[in-house]
Amino acid sequence: TCIDFSYFTPHSISIFLVLFFLTPQVMHMFKGCRREDSAPHIYAVAQSAYRNLLTTRQDQSIVLLGKSGSGKTTNCQHLVQYLVSIAGSTGKIFSAEKWQAVYTILEAFGNSATAMNTNASRFSHIVSLDFDQAGQVASASIQTMLLEKLRVTRRPEAESTFNVFYYMMAGADSTLRTELHFNHFAENSAFGILPQSKPEDKQRSSQQFTKLQAAMKVLGVSGEEQKALWLILGAIYHLGAAGATKAGRRQFARHEWAQKAAYLLGCSLEELSSSIFKHQAKGLQHSTSFRGGPDEAGQGDSSGPKVTALECLEAMASGLYSELFTLVISLINRSVLSSQHSLCSLLIVDTPGFQNPRMAQRRRGATFEELCHNYTQERLQTLFHERTFVQELERYKEVLLLKGEKPHLFLLGHSHGTDWVEYDAQGWLNHAKHNPAAQNAATLLQDSQKKNISGLFMGRAGGATVLSGSIAGLEGGSQLALRRATSMRKTFTTGMAAVKKKSLCIQIKLQVDALIDTVRRSRVHFVHCLLPKAEAVGGGGEPRVAHGESPDSGLMTLDVSLLRAQLRGSKLLDALRIYRQGYPDHMVFSEFRRRFDVLVPHLTKKHGRHYIVTDEKRVSRRWA
Ligand SMILES: Nc1ncnc2c1ncn2[C@@H]1O[C@H](COP(=O)(O)OP(=O)(O)OP(=O)(O)O)[C@@H](O)[C@H]1O
Numbered sequence: 001t002c003i004d005f006s007y008f009t010p011h012s013i014s015i016f017l018v019l020f021f022l023t024p025q026v027m028h029m030f031k032g033c034r035r036e037d038s039a040p041h042i043y044a045v046a047q048s049a050y051r052n053l054l055t056t057r058q059d060q061s062i063v064l065l066g067k068s069g070s071g072k073t074t075n076c077q078h079l080v081q082y083l084v085s086i087a088g089s090t091g092k093i094f095s096a097e098k099w100q101a102v103y104t105i106l107e108a109f110g111n112s113a114t115a116m117n118t119n120a121s122r123f124s125h126i127v128s129l130d131f132d133q134a135g136q137v138a139s140a141s142i143q144t145m146l147l148e149k150l151r152v153t154r155r156p157e158a159e160s161t162f163n164v165f166y167y168m169m170a171g172a173d174s175t176l177r178t179e180l181h182f183n184h185f186a187e188n189s190a191f192g193i194l195p196q197s198k199p200e201d202k203q204r205s206s207q208q209f210t211k212l213q214a215a216m217k218v219l220g221v222s223g224e225e226q227k228a229l230w231l232i233l234g235a236i237y238h239l240g241a242a243g244a245t246k247a248g249r250r251q252f253a254r255h256e257w258a259q260k261a262a263y264l265l266g267c268s269l270e271e272l273s274s275s276i277f278k279h280q281a282k283g284l285q286h287s288t289s290f291r292g293g294p295d296e297a298g299q300g301d302s303s304g305p306k307v308t309a310l311e312c313l314e315a316m317a318s319g320l321y322s323e324l325f326t327l328v329i330s331l332i333n334r335s336v337l338s339s340q341h342s343l344c345s346l347l348i349v350d351t352p353g354f355q356n357p358r359m360a361q362r363r364r365g366a367t368f369e370e371l372c373h374n375y376t377q378e379r380l381q382t383l384f385h386e387r388t389f390v391q392e393l394e395r396y397k398e399v400l401l402l403k404g405e406k407p408h409l410f411l412l413g414h415s416h417g418t419d420w421v422e423y424d425a426q427g428w429l430n431h432a433k434h435n436p437a438a439q440n441a442a443t444l445l446q447d448s449q450k451k452n453i454s455g456l457f458m459g460r461a462g463g464a465t466v467l468s469g470s471i472a473g474l475e476g477g478s479q480l481a482l483r484r485a486t487s488m489r490k491t492f493t494t495g496m497a498a499v500k501k502k503s504l505c506i507q508i509k510l511q512v513d514a515l516i517d518t519v520r521r522s523r524v525h526f527v528h529c530l531l532p533k534a535e536a537v538g539g540g541g542e543p544r545v546a547h548g549e550s551p552d553s554g555l556m557t558l559d560v561s562l563l564r565a566q567l568r569g570s571k572l573l574d575a576l577r578i579y580r581q582g583y584p585d586h587m588v589f590s591e592f593r594r595r596f597d598v599l600v601p602h603l604t605k606k607h608g609r610h611y612i613v614t615d616e617k618r619v620s621r622r623w624a
Helices: 024-029 042-056 072-087 096-110 163-171 174-179 199-218 223-242 255-265 269-277 309-336 368-388 390-396 428-432 437-446 451-458 479-493 496-500 504-520 560-570 572-581 589-599 601-607 616-623
Strands: 002-004 015-018 060-066 124-131 137-145 344-350 401-403 409-413 419-424 523-529
Touching: 042 060, 042 072, 042 344, 042 523, 042 589, 060 072, 060 368, 060 504, 072 096, 072 124, 072 137, 072 344, 072 523, 096 137, 096 163, 096 199, 096 309, 124 504, 137 309, 137 504, 163 199, 163 223, 174 223, 199 223, 223 255, 223 309, 223 451, 255 269, 269 309, 269 437, 309 437, 309 451, 344 504, 368 419, 368 504, 368 523, 428 504, 437 451, 560 572
Parallel strands: 015 523, 060 344, 060 523
Antiparallel strands: 002 015, 124 137, 124 344, 401 409, 409 419
């Protein structure tokens, strides 16, 4: 259930508050805030953004904000489905089935079970719908960023890796199983990637694998291309089973599993081993040139802390996954992009929700990845405030940072100090370590002896390498998509960015800058999703991959203080007050004229629609 506040907005922002279940308590909080005759719904945001796009011909964006599990991705899907169905598409290229397939694929490769959401998005993305002169969807594209690629190898206790691994382990048919050497699984995995044990989970994952394969077919991903994806995923699994030595020479702990990984990737065991553990491999010449002298073979960057064998292995696995994810996004874009001319775009922005382990009753410090997602949410929140309370900006620039009680712990006051998160900074220095194994992943895939793997990755070498693995989906063909991509590329390649691109922290900062930059140049509509109650999902046991469970609405109890805290943190009530005291709406003269000149047909007839006047204000007054 939703409440539409757009009637109270001035010019550029519609705030939309989405509540899972509207109860008398919540209604009481908003008494007098909504018009009785409006039927609130997420579609109203889509409609308002679409109407604005048609009347002003200006890019629009809808940004979804909220805690993890509050319903952002679900609403994103509703928005896209609704827009595509009301606007129609040039030549009917976009069916609801096609978009369903896109989301099935994104969910498989980009989601996993966390403490707060059994199917949480672990990447940020922007869906761009590009509209033509007639207001129909002419083309579309997806850009993804901030993929939590390290999750492939490491994650908090009782959380899972990306869904697709479980889907594939449970759902591969006997031919694929044999091809992937999945007939028996290893007892241990350095990455903790193990098959699910509960039969009901296995069955659900197996069904999801069938659904995923069908979705790929809908988007025109060929059988050979699909096989390449399974081979790479299989190889990552086997790398985990192979493990790495804890001391002595850096190498695999169990060579028989490493051999399987090499076979699936289409390279020799020696090639794989040296890409992972020895850092003088091809493709790194430019990075080694920053150092004073020749690098010692196999010892990595002598200037930084020594990289362990396990860290090398992890970097290769997450590098491979990142390349794979980029490829998946390109395959999706291949199916939704068209060369049709488009006039303006509507962007829908979905990022992983704000998360605090304490809220899910976890007694651990928040991770670096959680900080990255919370940082993105904060930046988007700041954009909301900037657009809403320009004159109060200075107040929001304060950084709320406190030292924790124990070493390595520190507290950050998110949402204007209403939500304090305690971070555990232990091991974070590793993120600044130079670990070339990740970059070697691309070279390894390009050099694969397996034609279907090398063929897919070869074409992508060259121009986009700066962005490879950080932002996927920039190879857009439509003019607008290209314009945006160019601006993003500029953000990434200018100044210090190009030099420092190896640092994970700088990469995160730049990716969020690029995300904000893209949204900032359009008219933004914000969607605030609220979590109705905080409770741990998954129960701390084995991670569940189930999703789509909706709580029994009859028994649902709301955590009113949690709701209030979220409202306070997002400053929604302040936003409402400011809208109610100011003007409800405004428009510039040129827009006013464009919209209403139909009412003075004799003038339009005399001068034509494109008649240029020097003083729009005088003309409008004459009409009045
Ligand atoms: N309006 C709703 N009513 C009931 N359940 C809902 C509603 N919207 C979403 N859900 C359910 O809540 C769960 C979380 O939703 P979703 O994954 O969309 O959240 P999210 O905000 O995108 O989370 P994250 O930030 O972790 O990716 C899903 O199981 C979804 O089916």
